[in-house]
Each structure stands twice: as C-alpha cells, then as structure tokens.
Amino acid sequence: MKRCIIMPDSYKGTLSSLQICNTMENVIKRHFPECETIKVPMADGGEGTVDCFLYATDAQKIQVRTTGPYGETIETYYARLGDTAVIEMASAAGLVLAKNSKYGLNPRKTTTYGVGLMMKHAIDHGCKEIILGLGGSCTNDAGVGAARALGTCFFDTRGKEFIPTADTLLRIADIDNSIAEERLQGVKVTAMCDIDNPLFGPEGAAYVFAPQKGADDATVRLLDSNLRGLADIIEGVLGKRVSQMPGAGAAGGFGAGVVSFFQGKLRSGIDTLLDLVHFDDLLEGTDMIFTGEGRIDSQSLRGKAVIGIAMRAKVSDVPVVAVVGSIAEDITPAYDMGVTSIFSINRAPMSFEEVKEMSEQNLADTMDSLMRFYRCVEER
Incomplete structure (x- = not known):
C-alpha cells in the first residue's frame, strides 16, 4: 500500500x-x-466541524466575540478559507453551552442570535460564502434569533417590534427581512444538514429533537404549535413554503430559517465537507x-x-x-x-x-x- x-x-x-x-x-x-x-478528520456539522476543517485545510481560525444561548457574552471562533466562512451553530447555540450555563436546558428561551452575530462578523469582513454546521443545537427558534442579528425585524399584531424566542413565535404578525436581504446580497449561505425532518408535526423539530434539549411533553406541544404558526407567517409574508421541506426541522427549525431569512440552501454535510477538502x-x-x-x-x-x-x-x-x-x-x-x-x-x-x-x-x-x-x- x-x-x-x-x-x-x-x-x-x-x-x-x-x-x-x-x-x-x-x-x-x-x-x-x-x-x-x-x-x-470528519464531523457531521456539530461540535468539532470547524476544528476538523482547520486541521484538514489551510483555513484561518477567526476569533470572535458573540453571545451564547441566553444572550451572555462568549468568545468563540470560526474557520475562514479564502472568502468562505465555516461556522458551527453549536459554538454559540450548542447543547453544551446551555447545559453549562446557570439556566440549564430550556429550548423555550434559548436563541440563535449569537450565530447570526458570527455570520454578520464574517460578512462584514468580506466573506462571500457562509457554511453553517447545524448539529448540536440547544434551540428551537427556527433561526429567528440569527435573522434578527442580521437585521430582520419582527412585529406583533400591534405593529410593535420585538425579538422573538421559541416560546413567542406566535406573537409574530409581520416580518421585514429587507435589511438582512441587503446585507446578504452576493453572499451564498449553505447549511450542512443530514436529516430530512420537516419543520413541525410528529417527525418535526419539536417532537423529535426538543426533548433532548430539555423540553417536557407540554413544552414540546407548545414549541410545535409555535413552529406551525411561524410557517404560516413565513409563507404569507416572505412567500416561502418551508413547513414540509425536508431538513426544515434541523437544529430546532434553523433549516427552515436558513431558507426563509437568508435565501440559503440545505445540503448534505458530508458532501459539503468533501468538496471543501x-x-x-x-x-x-x-x-x-x-x-x-x-x-x-x-x-x-x-x-x-x-x-x-x-x-x-x-x-x-x-x-x-x-x-x-x-x-x-x-x-x-x-x-x-x-x-x-x-x-x-x-x-x-x-x-x-x-x-x-x-x-x-x-x-x-x-x-x-x-x-x-x-x-x-x-x-x-
């Protein structure tokens, strides 16, 4: 040999x-x-994906300050190769971070806002492609937190702007995605996604994955109902039908968020990594x-x-x-x-x-x- x-x-x-x-x-x-x-070394999009990529390529390790699952300030990093950034959502919205926080696991309150800040950092520093690893999340907010960090505005029935979490998704009555769309102009967003679960229902984000994130039966039902309501608003306002899209339920619905708010695509994690190396x-x-x-x-x-x-x-x-x-x-x-x-x-x-x-x-x-x-x- x-x-x-x-x-x-x-x-x-x-x-x-x-x-x-x-x-x-x-x-x-x-x-x-x-x-x-x-x-x-390979990884599935969860913890370790960026480290594997850094080891296997000449990518740079980019240190960044962002926020964690409950809005606390944290230091983490992503990988950059040319104008491509590889970001693990677990590094800002991961199960381990939530478990180790004083709040513990609570998918009603955890947010992907810090993931959006990492994306914004990469874009502001010239990246034209962002690859997101969706594994290991502690969230169920369908990516609305990340979208808000990139400029998306959410409004309730009175027209008042607010920052949604998983337990307030039903309050969303209108969405202005124009700032995020402008920021993402010319930027390709791909999410590494190796599951085909829909956004909601018996095989959806809440019922299949939320229990391991700390949700009891009542919370699972609430989260599932909220995702159903969000899907209707997304379709009515943004014109995106994501409810039964394969992979929409990945990472607490972040799969749907990638398509809805970032005009991104979901792709096999292994194929994405194989292409990168x-x-x-x-x-x-x-x-x-x-x-x-x-x-x-x-x-x-x-x-x-x-x-x-x-x-x-x-x-x-x-x-x-x-x-x-x-x-x-x-x-x-x-x-x-x-x-x-x-x-x-x-x-x-x-x-x-x-x-x-x-x-x-x-x-x-x-x-x-x-x-x-x-x-x-x-x-x-």
Missing part, C-alpha cells in the same frame, strides 16, 4: 475523529512505513480509504460520513474500509453504495460503559489485524 486516505467521523462518547486518524495512521505506518497517509482530487493515486463512525446503521445509509465517502470513492473505484464501533443488522445496502468491507472494533460482548475505555486499544488491534491481512495479500 503506497497511499491511503484516513477520514473517519468520531466515535461519539469515546474517540474524536482526530484520535481515530492518529491511531489508524500509527498502525498503518508500522506495517507500511513508506505509505503516504492523508488524514482528514477537494476530496475528488485526493482520490488520484489512492490505494485505500479508511473511514468509520461509532455505529453504522440505517441512519448511516441516509448520507452520513461513511456512506457519503463511499459513494464518492466508488466513482473512482477506490476501496473503502469502514472500521466502526458497532454494526447494526440492516446495513447490507452499504456495500452497494461503495463500502468494500466493514469491521467492528468490539472484540467481546460488553456494555458501552465497559468497552468505551478500551476503544483506542481495540481500534489499534483491529487495524493491526487488517494490516497483517493486507500485507499478506500483497506479498503473495
């Missing part, structure tokens, strides 16, 4: 994508010292790709990292080996989508709590077995 690409997603709760990259590389180099290894160019002369994630299952087949990589590599006939934490029973279609083989690092039937401390060693042992087999085949 002369050249390989290592590009795993993280094993949630155990190993980061960069840790996996380094472990894989160490084992590969032990068996194939001359092999050129290209490490590209010029993946198709990296394939030339590559003998093997090693990827992986914590668990490969039916959700993976809908366009997560492993399958997104495999489908692109298949076009160039480059083998893809997925080394994962666990394997579900329903992943046979993965092979038709470009995955060559799948291996689990778990070596004995153990609970997650037991096995998570052994993940790095189990990964190294699994890669060692794979390299021994590969070397044997090459030498025959």
